[in-house]
Amino acid sequence: MTSILRHFSWLLFAVLWSLPALAAADLEINTPAISSLKQGMQQRHGELSGFYDSGAVGLTRDGLVAVHDPAAAPLAQRQAMNGLVAAENQDRQALYREIARANGHPEWEAEVRDTFAQRWISKAAPGWWYQNPSGAWAKK
Amino acid sequence: MKAITLATALILGGVTAGCVTINIYFPAAAAEKAADKIIDEVWQLKQGAKPQTDAKPQTEQQGEKK
Numbered sequence: 001m002t003s004i005l006r007h008f009s010w011l012l013f014a015v016l017w018s019l020p021a022l023a024a025a026d027l028e029i030n031t032p033a034i035s036s037l038k039q040g041m042q043q044r045h046g047e048l049s050g051f052y053d054s055g056a057v058g059l060t061r062d063g064l065v066a067v068h069d070p071a072a073a074p075l076a077q078r079q080a081m082n083g084l085v086a087a088e089n090q091d092r093q094a095l096y097r098e099i100a101r102a103n104g105h106p107e108w109e110a111e112v113r114d115t116f117a118q119r120w121i122s123k124a125a126p127g128w129w130y131q132n133p134s135g136a137w138a139k140k
Numbered sequence: 141m142k143a144i145t146l147a148t149a150l151i152l153g154g155v156t157a158g159c160v161t162i163n164i165y166f167p168a169a170a171a172e173k174a175a176d177k178i179i180d181e182v183w184q185l186k187q188g189a190k191p192q193t194d195a196k197p198q199t200e201q202q203g204e205k206k
Contacts, residue, residue: 025167027174034178041182099174111166112175119175123185 028102037095041088048084057085058129058137063096063117064089068129068137092116 048065051057051073058068065088073081096116100108121130124140132138180186 025170027167027170029174029178038178038181042184045182045184095178105166108166108171111168112171115168115171116175116179119172119179123176123179123183 027099029099031098031102033098034095034102037091037098041091041095044084044088044091047080048088051081051084052125052128055127055129055139056081058131059117059120059124061117061121061131061133061135063113063120064092066131 048057052059054072055069056067056071056073057065060066065085067082067085070078070081093113096113097106097109099112100106121140124130126140128140129137130140
């Protein structure tokens, strides 16, 4: 009887010991690098959202943004739009890389990007353009 | 007695393997949660009002651009 109790206490110990590992299943996203990327992207979104709304810019299947219909943006804004798209993609690539690195697995970068690609698109507002898994543009 | 020891060893082994698994394989659910959190912040989806500096909601502008 006591030996059974002893074994159960060992089991309890094992479960308790593994709890931090289970809690650590959350990904680390609170590093200074990630925060500053997030902040930059948040500010840029104020300028980009109009281009998403008009369909000039869309979300790609690989977690980035791309010009979808240049004609949807006024001629005078197209150069600025291209610059925004390039800057946004630079930040997004850095974000995926940083998240993988902050969690000690740089090789997770592609999977992080794929996860984000799906989440960006599923959270996109109605009317925005995105690429479906085969790469064709579709409207939400 | 021996059976209990064996069972305990097996369970302990299983728990340890589970922990290692979490660390080796890509945690898809955790990544999705992290992505949602970041996207909500970047696109400001969870706050009621967007803190836009140059928003002018009162004036109804009727610019005809055609």
